[in-house]
Amino acid sequence: MLDSKQLPVERAKLYARIMLGITALFLPIPIIGWENVHSQINFYVAIVHGLLIVGYIFLVKPNNLYPLTLLLHFASSVTVAMINHNVGGFVSYHFATICIELVGAGFILARGRWIFAAVGISIFTHLIAISIEMNRTWGFNDPDSLLMMSVSDNYKYLAMVSQTILLIGTGVIIAALMHVINQREQALEQSRQAMQQRSDELASLAIRLETSNQQLVSTETTLRQTVAALTVAALPVGDDVVVLPLVGGFDAQRAEAVEASLLSYLHEQRANTLILDLTSVPAASETLLTMLERIIQAARLLGARVILAGLQPEVAPMMVKLKLNRQNVLSAPTLAAALELRST
Structure with missing residues (x-):
């Protein structure tokens, strides 16, 4: 049975393997349209993302679980932002994917302060991505298809505020859920420790009973020998x-x-x-x-x-x-x- 320190690490590795599988599923898409430079960019970005996940799986330990998970979350947010930005329709796609990543990372981070640190990273990367799209800092595959380019400035700022609030709300919900889960896990751990203590006590009692039984057998043997010696005291x-x-x-x-x-x-x-x-x-x-x-x-x-x-x-x-x-x-x-x- 895994101890309380190793269990979150195993969860993190499982989460990383799922992310690696999802990344692998998207690799055939840019290969099909390899003649397009944007497809090539997406392929290499996905490869880098996969290597980051593999490194995370090998490096994650109980003592570096939280900072390393935050680093992976940041790297994933940036790489996903690059891919979404490269194919157009950036803001809406990135917001959906970053919420999914936040949920996954939140279940690994488990504790409130680390979850809200991940929320801060998500908000930071998302606002930077919006700023890049609004200011045309980086060229687009199809600028006319970008939602942020076709709406008024008021709508743009409203979208930034509303999406930020939604990210915060997602973090609050994850933190509340993890608080309940952590309490249940602590109760289960206490029950397990109590059962282990009881098992140790029973094992100790069994050893004492075995020792007493051996002493009784020895005493019985001695008594039998004494009786045998006295049986014919001619x-x-x-x-x-x-x-x-x-x-x-x-x-x-x-x-x-x-x-x-x-x-x-x-x-x-x-x-x-x-x-x-x-x-x-x-x-x-x-x-x-x-x-x-x-x-x-x-x-x-x-x-x-x-x-x-x-x-x-x-x-x-x-x-x-x-x-x-x-x-x-x-x-x-x-x-x-x-x-x-x-x-x-």
């Missing part, structure tokens, strides 16, 4: 006893981790007694019961006796569901009692 007691405190609830993943780690630990320690401390298990789930059943059976296969310690009143009834050999599984009210029971 404690060796003496040379042949292993105590496994069971804490909190158990899901399938945690139960599987307990089974695998504990049985591997029993095998490594060559323990003959496994004490499962259920003091911190507030309630028995199907997952917990299944895990206990599998651990007890596997421990027996490894040659270890199993003692259940600290069964809670809420858990004890659920233990009846276990398909256990009561002769191979003992129970004790506390961990201390279970440690004493191991020697029996």
Whole structure:
């Protein structure tokens, strides 16, 4: 998206390209009547005008937009005046073309003081052109066809005044229109800046959320690692006893981790007694019961006796569901009692 400084420059280049196209359209006319000296003059003047426009397109920048546009407007007014004067009917033709040029330049200049500077240039060149025509300073193609030569002096002066007023009025209308357009553009620019600021704030918020999410993921990973480390906190007691405190609830993943780690630990320690401390298990789930059943059976296969310690009143009834050999599984009210029971 173009910024607020580059946009008027792009408008100016577009305006200049349109002027260049119009100039190119008029080149075939003098070529057709090339044997006439006036046609040759018009051709060369049009070429000069086109070169001025091309130079404007390449040279215009944000820092020279206004003075360079005024210079092009002045050059265009002079060259158009020369062509119109050369073909006769000068004043009326020149007034029409200079008004069109003033409108185009006014939309590029945009600001009131520059628009009225262009109006001043238009009035100056037009009055000079009228003076040249009235005083026959330069020869004409067909002097009898010139309107200013065939009317009274009072009409001539009235035409000068009225056309000057019309040029001023054109400038006022352009300035008023551009004032409204500039206000709308400023409002749009403010809205764009507000949207950009909001977008930047949302982007910053997204970055903060992403950082927070990464921190949460890191914290979750740490917690998972901590839980995994505490999942099987088997404690060796003496040379042949292993105590496994069971804490909190158990899901399938945690139960599987307990089974695998504990049985591997029993095998490594060559323990003959496994004490499962259920003091911190507030309630028995199907997952917990299944895990206990599998651990007890596997421990027996490894040659270890199993003692259940600290069964809670809420858990004890659920233990009846276990398909256990009561002769191979003992129970004790506390961990201390279970440690004493191991020697029996």
